Amino acid sequence: MKVYLSVDMEGVTGLTDPEEMHAGGRGYERGCELMTADANAVIEAAFLRGAEAVVVNDAHSSTKNLRVDLIDPRCTLIRGPYKPMRMGQGLDASFDAACFVGYHACAGTPNGVLNHTWMGKEIQNVWINGEISGETRLVAGYAGSLGVPVVLVTGDEAVCEEARALLGDVETVAVKKGIDKFSAELVPPARAQEMIGEATLRALDRRADFRPYTIEAPYTLAVEWNSTAIAASCANIPGVRLAGPRHTEFTTEDYGDIMALFGIFSMIAGTVACSSGVYG
Structure with a gap:
């Protein structure tokens, strides 16, 4: 059995402050430790x-957040910026299950x-084939x-709640x-990581129950930006069209193009x- 983990940071145990999300910010180093501990609970x-x-x-973000010295030594870790498939880098048809941490x-x-989708203030909304999409739907798609199910x-x-509505x-x-965007009632790390480990065991015990989440091709990615300048700049990418003052659209038969395009969008x-x- 091969298991894939895509690990983001905003949903990590104990974290609520934007400062904790970026290198140099208050609490960032501790945030990286907590992020690694959540991942380790799934790996174990x-x-x-x-x-x-x-x-x-x-x-x-930089994709250099997980602590290499603290990650479970039995796994392999993909890190570093500008990965072609970004949040889905390393995922292929050989995996039996995917986990989003x-x-x-x-x-x-x-x-x-x-809460946000892919970027912070720059992106207001994202749709795939007309359906509003967050990162869970984007990467699950x-x-x-x-052919890999998210478990x-x-x-x-x-x-x-978003995941259950989408994936069953x-x-x-x-x-x-x-409580609001920057405040929350927290489960303490020791208990939260125990819960994550228990849920992973349940998920893998019944992985035959899960089916891949599929979106019908062709795939149309629509993005509402916060800026006319960003939309106009992104519309210079071949295949991307300006669909409104702050809207771009892109259609493809290959879902991998969606993931790759988001990386280019982010840089621009x-x-x-x-x-x-x-x-800005």
């Missing part, structure tokens, strides 16, 4: 259930801790295009309950926003 359970290989993808709800979700999602209560009876672990949007000061 996977090997307890007989996994032959566990591949972990650091899927947050530390995920968060899509942009605009009430009481979703650190990629896994499904490869576990951990994060706050809001993303767990998927195992979920809510490690915090959002980040550059425009960062060079625009208060207007």
Whole structure:
């Protein structure tokens, strides 16, 4: 059995503050330790259930957040920026199960801790084939295009609700309950990581119950940006069309193109926003 982990940070046990999400911020180093501990809870359970290989993808921001010195030595770790498939890097059809750890709800979700979709202020909304999509749907769609089912999602209560609405009876672990975007009622780390391990065991025990989440091709990705400048810049990418002052659209038969395009979008949007000061 091969198990794949995509590990984000906003939904990690104990974290609520934007400062904790970025290198140099207050609490970031401790946040990396907590992120690694959540991942390790899944890895340990996977090997307890007989996994032959566990591949972990650091899927947050710089993708250099998981502590290499603290990660379970039995796994392999994918880290570093500019990975072609970003949050789905390393995933292929050979995996039996995918787990999403530390995920968060899509942009605009009430009481979703650190809710956003792919970027922070730059992206207002994302749709795939006309359906609003957060990162859970985006990455689950990629896994499904490869025939890999998502069996576990951990994060706050809001993303767990989002995952169940999307994926059905998927195992979920809510490690915090959002009060607002930047505050939450937390499950202490020791108990939260125990819950994550228990849920992973349950998920892998019944992995035959899960089916890949599939979106019918062709795939149309629509993005509502916060800026006309970002939309216009992204529309210069071949195949991307301007569908409104702040909207872009892109259609493809290959879901991998969606994942790759988001990486390019992020670089362009980040550059425009960062060079625009208060207007970004």
